[in-house]
Amino acid sequence: MSEWRKLPDMGLLENKFNDNVIVAKLDKLISWSRSTSPWFFQFGLACCAIEMMAAAASRYDLMRLGMIPRSSPRQADVMIVAGTVTMKMALRVKKLYEQMANPKYVVAMGSCATSGGPYWQHGYHVLKGVDIVVPVDVYVPGCPPRPEALIEGILKLQEQILEERPLTRKTG
Amino acid sequence: MSDERDKLIAEVVEKALRGDMDEINNIEDRVTRSKAKAALAKAKRAQTADSPHQIEASDTGESTAPNTLSGNPNQKVGERISEKFPDSRDGEVADTHIQLKPDQWNEIATWLKTEEDLLFDSLQCITGMDLGENVLEARYNLHSMKHRNAIEIRIAVSREIAQIPSIEQVWRIGDWFERETYDMYGIRFTGHRDLRRILLPEDWEGWPLRKDYEVQETYHGIMVPKVKEGWE
Numbered sequence: 359m360s361e362w363r364k365l366p367d368m369g370l371l372e373n374k375f376n377d378n379v380i381v382a383k384l385d386k387l388i389s390w391s392r393s394t395s396p397w398f399f400q401f402g403l404a405c406c407a408i409e410m411m412a413a414a415a416s417r418y419d420l421m422r423l424g425m426i427p428r429s430s431p432r433q434a435d436v437m438i439v440a441g442t443v444t445m446k447m448a449l450r451v452k453k454l455y456e457q458m459a460n461p462k463y464v465v466a467m468g469s470c471a472t473s474g475g476p477y478w479q480h481g482y483h484v485l486k487g488v489d490i491v492v493p494v495d496v497y498v499p500g501c502p503p504r505p506e507a508l509i510e511g512i513l514k515l516q517e518q519i520l521e522e523r524p525l526t527r528k529t530g
Numbered sequence: 531m532s533d534e535r536d537k538l539i540a541e542v543v544e545k546a547l548r549g550d551m552d553e554i555n556n557i558e559d560r561v562t563r564s565k566a567k568a569a570l571a572k573a574k575r576a577q578t579a580d581s582p583h584q585i586e587a588s589d590t591g592e593s594t595a596p597n598t599l600s601g602n603p604n605q606k607v608g609e610r611i612s613e614k615f616p617d618s619r620d621g622e623v624a625d626t627h628i629q630l631k632p633d634q635w636n637e638i639a640t641w642l643k644t645e646e647d648l649l650f651d652s653l654q655c656i657t658g659m660d661l662g663e664n665v666l667e668a669r670y671n672l673h674s675m676k677h678r679n680a681i682e683i684r685i686a687v688s689r690e691i692a693q694i695p696s697i698e699q700v701w702r703i704g705d706w707f708e709r710e711t712y713d714m715y716g717i718r719f720t721g722h723r724d725l726r727r728i729l730l731p732e733d734w735e736g737w738p739l740r741k742d743y744e745v746q747e748t749y750h751g752i753m754v755p756k757v758k759e760g761w762e
Contacts, residue, residue, distance in 0.1 A: 445749045446731040482738055482745040482754065483730060490752060 385525040392435070392461065393519035395424035396512070399434035399458065401451075403441025406468040406502040410440040413505035423512055431457040436515065437492075438508075442470040442477065443485040455492040463519070465511055466494045469501045476501070539566045546570050547577070603679040604628055607648065611638060620686065627669070627682040635685060636695040636721070642672065643700055650674045650681070653697070656707035658715035660741045664689050666717055670697075687717065696722035714739040 374381075382390070398420075402410060414420045414427055428434040431454045443451055455464065466488050469475030477484035488494060495518060498511035542553040543566060554570065557563040608628040612619050615638055621629040630638065642650045650672040659667040670683040685694055696719035698704045708719040709728040716737035719725060726732060735746045745754055 445734075445752065445754060448752055449750060482743075483734075485752065486755075 385523050388524050389520055389522045392522075392524075393516040395426075396436045396463065396515065396519070397424075397426045397428050397434050398436040398438050398465075399431050399454070400427045400429065401437055401439050401441075401454075403439070403443060403447060404468075404470060404502075406440035406471070409502045409505055410438060410467065410508060413508045418505040418509060420509065420512070423509070423516070425512065431455070432459060434458055435461065436463045436465060436512075438465045438467050439471040439488045439492075439494075440467040440502075442475065443488050443491075444483050445485055446483070448485045448488075448491050451488060452491045461519075461522075461524075463495045463515060464488070464492050465496045465498060465508075465515060467498045467500075467508060467511070468503055469499065472497045472499065535562055535565070538562065539569050542566050543570045543573055547573060603681050607642075607679075607681050610648070611642075614638075614641060627684045629684050629686070632685050632687055632694045636697060636700070639697040639700045647677070648674065648679075649676045650679075651676070653701035653703050653707070654680075656704065656711050658711040658717060658739065660715065660739065661686070662741060666692050666715055666740075668694055668711055668715075668717055692717045693720050694718075695720055696725075698722050713737075716740065 400407075400410065400414075402408075412418060414425070420427075425436075431437070435458075437455060437458065439451065455462070466472045470477065470484070471488045472494075474481060474484050474486035478486065485491065496511045496515045498507055500507050503511075538557075539562065542557065545553045546566075547570070554563065554566050557566060602625050604625055604627055605623060608619065608623055611628065611630070615634050618631055618634045618638060619629065620631045642648055652673040652675055654671040654673050655669075657669045657671075659669065661667055665686050666689060667684055667686040670685075671680065672683065673680045687694060692715075694717060696704070696708055698708055698719065698721070705722070705724070706728060708722055709724075709726060711717055712719060712722075712725055713727045713729055714737060727734065730738070731749075734749070736743055738745075748754060
């Protein structure tokens with residue numbers, strides 16, 4: 359287990375109890391538990407979907423990161439936009455993102471979802487990056503990205519979630 | 531060994547042809563049994579070929595209905611169309627296609643499909659073309675399963691009157707083909723029962739595969755052309 363996946367540090371109380379007792383700040387505990395079970399909304403729009411499926415299947419096994427594919431936006435925490443977003447689809451992507459419950463995250467997978475990809479210049483019907491309609495947390499480059507690349511993106515997202523402090527009031 | 535087997539197979543096949551299938555089914559050895567069944571199928575096929583009610587064995591070619599379109603099918607069918615529908619042809623006679631006027635297209639299509647020695651029962655594709663100089667064209671690829679002929683029909687219209695009679699009720703596959711051609715070129719197929727865009731959203735503006743197409747600036751408030759300045 360890499361360093362960041364351990365429970366956040368507990369100051370003076372660290373190692374004072376035996377192994378079955380976990381002591382943590384609630385703030386950090388929440389972000390830790392969120393980061394270790396990001397259920398994802400499967401959003402296969404093009405060839406990237408094949409790699410996303412491969413990542414979720416047994417060889418790469420996304421489930422070991424706590425990621426379970428959901429078919430409903432209401433049960434999902436992360437939306438993986440895997441593929442070319444056409445203008446017709448863009449409205450639906452936005453609507454589905456709005457249907458997800460907070461906290462919600464977006465991974466833009468592949469060139470098309472990050473920037474329009476090969477349709478960048480002449481694709482009259484392609485949205486030039488899904489970040490035009492929804493806020494994106496992690497961009498995964500590639501055309502399509504290999505499952506390892508997607509998993510790297512997921513790990514980055516988990517790091518990002520772990521740094522959140524949901525109970526701390528933001529100042530400034 | 532194999533002589534014995536052949537003899538046995540010949541025997542049981544003869545019995546089976548007379549209606550007694552038990553002999554074949556009772557053969558112990560699996561290989562012999564399957565060989566016997568194969569021989570039976572072959573024998574049955576030979577029987578049907580001898581009988582007067584034969585199905586057309588188009589594989590053998592010559593014995594089928596005489597191919598009236600020997601030579602270039604586009605030219606021959608073109609001549610037939612001119613005979614049947616005078617003044618329906620448009621432009622020169624060509625080897626590669628038949629150029630028609632749009633007016634009588636629906637009747638011609640029905641005739642092409644039902645006429646006994648043409649029988650173009652399969653519409654394989656409808657394509658659009660923007661030929662420039664204000665001309666749009668629809669191209670139909672037809673194929674006859676029975677006579678194994680393929681022809682291409684072309685119908686040119688002007689942009690102002692981009693209307694072609696629909697053949698959606700002649701060949702049902704034409705439904706989506708025509709919708710796609712309409713979607714991309716804006717050729718209206720009159721008489722189509724459900725002429726909507728098929729790929730693009732219904733409120734999209736313009737016809738993307740026309741040569742002078744300019745993409746719209748926004749779609750429901752989303753910028754359509756590239757907007758990320760400074761990326762290039």
